[in-house]
Amino acid sequence: MTTENIWNAAWREETWRSLADSEWDVVIAGGGITGAGILREASRLNLRALLVEQRDYAWGTSSRSSKLVHGGLRYLKTGQLALTRASVQGREQLLAEGQGLIDPLGFLLAQYEGDGATAGRLVYGAGLTIYDLLALQWSHRYYSPLDFQMMAPYISPTGLRGGFHYQDAQTDDARLVLRVMREAAGDGGTALNYVRAEQLLLDGADRPVGLRLRDILTGRSAEAHARVIINATGAWADNLRVQVGEEARIRPLRGSHLIFPAWRFPLAQAVSFMHPIDGRPVFAFPWEGVTLVGTTDVDCPPPLENDPSITGDEVAYLMAAITAHFPALSLTLSDVVATFAGIRPVIGSGKADPSDESRDHVIWQENGL
Template structure:
């Protein structure tokens, strides 16, 4: 798709007047580009680094309804999220796949079984399928054998889904480009251009690779820059509204930390929900939720305190596994673009998306990966005021293009083929055809095929080595030291495809390994607080509190159940109302 000198070719054709100029190559920008091309708009997307370089490659990779929104009473948001999850599962097998969730319940938890029961009932009602079930402690341990026994009251199992976030962005952008959209990575929107009425009508773009600039004009300019959104807004005189919140993850090898499905529980130190889940042959632990006060243009990285916080959860709930820092393969951190309202606890801030129009600049930010299509459609509804001739939005289209799920070509297993179809869509047969005979097997320790490297290097817009190893494939996360040991073979396959000289390869390799060390590894050990002490202090604190005031008997149960049932009933009423509304449209 993006071959040879594609970037130069696009650059030379920027001078036309575009309908839409979209800034930001994360899932929000990608979704808007995709939906705009469905409507036949002439749309250009620019991304200052690589596609999905921002938060959209650093999420927890869940496609979910968000149980937390129920706690906040946000039935509408949960409803649309679970509906999007169902659509994505239907449209993107091999990219978006079901993931079972275990919700462990312990005596020490501040949230009890009946609250979970009520929440999951509503969750399933909104998804229109009954998927959750309660297990007593013995049965629950069969599902998660390494969980600690002490205090386990049992737990629930329910269904959600997961994806490869960076590949989702890539697939959406590639489908948009195939439908006539244009996307350029490593091009930064530097300056907002305004017409004589002060309305934004273009941008000065800076190609960071070739150090060239161009003024580009569009009927509507969309700021889909996530946590960076205030930067362009500041140029039209707007005050800061984004509160960047960092979330970080630890990655363990699955043989060391085996979980067959996601396990969620309340953190022993602050009762925040934490998850441990399988992904791409490894085990992820996350996440944190903290104000991110670092420079946004530097790759975010996990702090020593976050490492200790996540290790405390691991140690507390999986003590028999004896996991230590030496078991960690890699780490990563991302920055949530959350609209700040000044709440003291970052986790209390709303995760909703917003569409703001300021001096003609349309800012679309917040929200989550799961609802990217809905966010894109909201953005386009706001665009209509400026492009009245735009055709009607058809939200019944599949989110992703259908792919031919015919039998796997030899020697691929059905699972490997399904995975390729999900990640590469209709390009999967070409990927297989381009592979050398020994490249259709997996890279040891990962489900990634060697052939994916060749394909990505040849045709997926790779500009730097980290584009290839952290986002086109995820080897940089899945393998120790970013896959350094495999670099000789990766070079053999990819250097000729990329057309890089030996000097260029060496420089890219040095930069990549430095990046892995700086942003995807553990911070210096000496800086990481001792989580054993943190846990011991918390235990002592809880014991002191219990001695002063013994725990209240569970008299709240009836009230909680009633609240849960009311919520469930409200959900059903809401659902019926939504359905009758959509029929009346």
């Protein structure tokens, strides 16, 4: 597959007709960033690799993220050093490989009275030191209240004890997926969208040997056989996992965002602050001519077939944070120009608070899937 014909109708038809007759090394279900990355790496190993996605590439979580490529600073607070290390290393690799698509982003972290500002300075200072050491560069600095306000002039001065500046990164998440997909195509990978992985094909030992596929555009079906079947469907992963007898493990959590015009919510750089209700970190940052505010962390029970959307309670939650920390702007719901929400595929452990669930990454090998 060449990069010119990924979305070519004639090529798509030819590829569909040859699915059953092709000998695939790897078939991947899921066209988000995880599936795209696997396709690229498999193709670079000269494996015959096929990816299928039931909607647009990056339709799910990979186009509805917070647009951040962060190093997992908040994971240090719960002692998840390994996860932070992996996140920082991934961020630095993306910054090196994705120039023009992954950009550095300066973050301001406000410290207020009442949210443990004194202890918070020590804890976050230590955390940011580790953060910088993992990135092999010193970028954080603490600022006095006056200096902090000069960098974030609309933030509330009441109770402000100062804050930190540190570096993370941001991206256009959907474009990142498409770039990786194009790189995979250039290395010989094959990808088809609007093709649903409906059912696993099992051998006599109930091990997956292929997928039954459905063309969403025409309704026709086909089978694709491979030595390895990879489930990279994110929040929808349990749909295939249960077909090999595994229990549902994914806890879908919705993260919702508000978007304001930049002239109503002017920011020169990202600002993070603690929510006045539950102490969760909330952020606001400039992105593509607007200001993006997020995020929530609430359960989003299945089914997940419809587009996720923000609820009234989530809107009120985010507006409460904005009102508390940027009262001078007098922002109201009428200033919101758009909203969006994405689903996090978090591994459930039964914790009452969704935010207490681990954000660690896991690769399962379950009966051949």
